Amino acid sequence: MTVLGWISAVSLAAWVWLTLCHGFFWRTDVRLPPGGDAPDRWPSVAVVVPARDEAEVLPLSLPSLLAQQYPGEARVVLVDDGSTDGTGELAAKLGAAGGLPLTVTTPGEPPAGWTGKLWAVRHGVEQAGEPEYLLLTDADIAHGPDSLARLVAAAEAAGLDMVSQMARLRVRTGWERLIVPAFVYFFAQLYPFRWSNRARGRTAAAAGGCSLVRREALERAGGVEVIRGAVIDDVSLARAVKRSGGRIWLGLAEQVDSVRPYPELSQLWRMVSRSAFAQLRHSVLLLAGTVLGLALVYLVPPVATVAGLVGGAPVVTGLGAAAWALMAGTYAPMLRYYGQPLAAALLLPYTAALYLLMTVDSAVQHWQGRGAAWKGRTYPAPD
Structure with a gap:
């Protein structure tokens, strides 16, 4: 030859x-179960949303969080990370329309060694008090009305410390159709979901757009501080939680969607x-x-x-x-x-x-x- x-x-x-x-890795059947028994007691949850110059997408995402049909105690903390486009003011206005309680707060500039997003997440976690779960979600992610309830139910039923869903990204323009599905495919090839979900497997991954984590598991892993300089913060957090003995799960989403447009190749x-x-x-x-x-x-x-x-x-x-x-x-x-x-x-x-x-x-x-x-x-x- x-x-x-x-x-x-x-x-x-x-x-x-x-x-x-x-x-x-190429199979797309790793999903949250469609239903299941509800917990005997719904634990408290705080949703932490770091946001920097997100006024364009916030009207499409934040109302979906405020409208969550969660049977237990839940609140939303939006951290305005030094925005210059009125993100904080817009968030407060959207929160006034009703729904889950909303707190809008500002962390100030991140100190040396911190990325801006993780500094904002740390501040949001501090402002959240002591809920049993924290939902870390991005400002461009829209959630179905029972998304939070399904995440908590899955965590409680399987004894998971971290449940993460890869949000369905937007695919409307030609470049989005060409690039976006491959992005998720390559991510799954790099971090096969089934391997990540094994309790004793070495692979660990999460999707930063939608990650529910037990507060105790986060503290046991060292808190947000342990990944303060990470650019790929979702995978770093999953590794920290799994390394500290926590059980994690990652799959594709059905009711969690990114609303951020990427119309151009650039x-x-x-x-x-x-x-x-x-x-x-x-x-x-x-x-x-x-x-x-x-x-x-x-x-x-x-x-x-x-x-x-x-x-x-x-x-x-x-x-x-x-x-x-x-x-x-x-x-x-x-x-x-x-x-x-x-x-x-x-x-x-x-x-x-x-x-x-x-x-x-x-x-x-x-x-x-x-x-x-x-x-x-x-x-x-x-x-």
Whole structure:
């Protein structure tokens, strides 16, 4: 066989392993149970919402929290993190319309070593008092009317210390349809949900847009302080809770939706690149391995298929096409979850190439001193 043939064989072997031996990451059936017995006593909950310049999306998200049909005691704490667009005033106005009690508070500028979001979350947790559960949710997340009740019921029924749902992101524009389902697919490949949900497994992950955590478990893990400098705070919190003996669960959401629009490629690019190099722990070796791995797994199959057809090499064509078919087959459930045409699965290599470039760009931004930038703040790599 030619060199390309051997490389194609390795790519196919990688896809066979990913499909069968990597926690079935591609399946989309890890969801909260549709019902279940209600707890004998509904525990108290405080919803903490860090918000920085979120006036555009707040009218679509905050009312859904205030309207939660929760049988127990619940309140909402919105932390206005130095907004300049009237986020705090708008939140107070929305809260005056009724629903769960709302507190709007301001934490001040974060001290050295803290990210702005986590400083805001810490302040919100302090203002929440001593509820039994804390729901940490982003300001762009809209919840179904019984979302909170379902999260608490699942935690109580299974004895979980952290229950997190990956919010369904918006897919309306062409770029959103191309990039967003792949974002969740790649996240699940990096952190297979089934592995994360194992009590004794090493994998731990969560989705920051919707994470319910027991207050005692958070304190046992060291509080928000233990992850104060984390850019990827949701995964860091899940690791801290699991490392301290807590049980965690992560799955896809059905009644939790992101309302933030990403109509242009540049906006989606920033969403990924701001934290991609941090995900690789700012390691050049991990960056190189990631680039080579993405190329081998996602780019080799279509290249081998086309090159084999053009060069009259049926073995290369067959190996490349088989790997491409497995790739598309594993991506199809995520496209179905997002209501997208299954034929779009054939475009996954192109999307993966974009993610590869975003990852490299994230490293370049870091080396240029811009680090993980978000809403006017730039965070250096932790020591």
